[in-house]
Amino acid sequence: MLDLKHLETLREVARRGSFAAAAEAISLAPSAVSQQMANLEQEVGAVLFERSQRGNRLSEAGRALAARAEAILAAVADAEAELGAISDRRSGSLRFGSFTSATAHFAAGAVELLERRYPGIEVSFADGEPYESARLLKGRALDLAVVFSLSSWPVGRDYEGVTVCPEAELEMVPLLEDPYLLILARDHPLASLPRLELEALAGETVLGGPPWRPDLATACQAAGVDVHFDASFRATGFEAFQAFVAAGRGLTLMPRLALGWLRTDVVARPLRGAPVRRVSGAILRDSYTIPATRAMLEILGEVVDGLPSYPY
Secondary structure, three states: OOOHHHHHHHHHHHHHOOHHHHHHHOOOOHHHHHHHHHHHHHHHOOOOEEEEOOEEEEOHHHHHHHHHHHHHHHHHHHHHHHHHHHHOOOOEEEEEEEOHHHHHHHHHHHHHHHHHHOOOEEEEEEEOOHHHHHHHHHOOOOOEEEEEEEOOEOOOEOOOOOEOOOHHHEEEEEEEEEEEEEEEEOOOHHHHOOOEOHHHHOOOEEEOOOOOHHHHHHHHHHHOOOOEEEOOOOOOOHHHHHHHHHOOOOEEEEEHHHHHHOOOOEEEEEEOOOOEEEEEEEEEOOOOOOHHHHHHHHHHHHHHHOOOOOOO
16 A cells, blocks of 8 residues: 555655755655655565665656656545535635735735635635746645736746646636736826827837736737837846836836835836736636635635726
């Protein structure tokens, strides 16, 4: 009989590439990981690792078992979730994720509403970028996440361009569309216009990168607009780019949901043809959907429908 704990450890070794990295991920000592893998080899009667001074690499048998482990552990997680839901349909837990601007705008309110309606449901929450939530969904560490995607940027792609979870593995429930707005210094000549066309970007420098730049670059190319994209400025938040915009280094884009962080020395203007984020609730396709997940999807729809209209 295969030990599920050993399979979980094997899965982490396969994902992380080494005993040490797996040990750090699951809070075990490297020696404990090594011992578990030795025990697993005894259980299956096969050599799972090619051991050398350079480290431990999965053998052909190890790779085959690691692939099976993913499916086995996913099936066990689904069975546990389904049995837990059957035993008590008004309690249980929900592991929920969202990205920061959606959390601030409506997802946190949805959590409060769920807890009021179903006080027996225990909610845990993880804030992160869509690709981080997609990775957690794939690993069954989240049940549901609010994510966004763009035409040229799927949910499961990180900001280095690496796909951590193929979008085909996720089921997306549309919630709203979130257009990007052009951010200009308050004293920029274009700031006096209430609404702008892509042609207004001709000759301008645009700061920023993934995930919206590919869509904007495609739109500008189709419109015959020559824009200079400055990729030498990198940042993890909207605040840094706004500071450089205010200093006159260029323009940038921000999604409408993020306007709560808009500085007073810059302005936001609608830009016809700008990228649009598709905001959705995401669950892992072909996995069992617990009642708490279905309840939260309904509540997210209610909360989004009740959002106030925007001036942009």
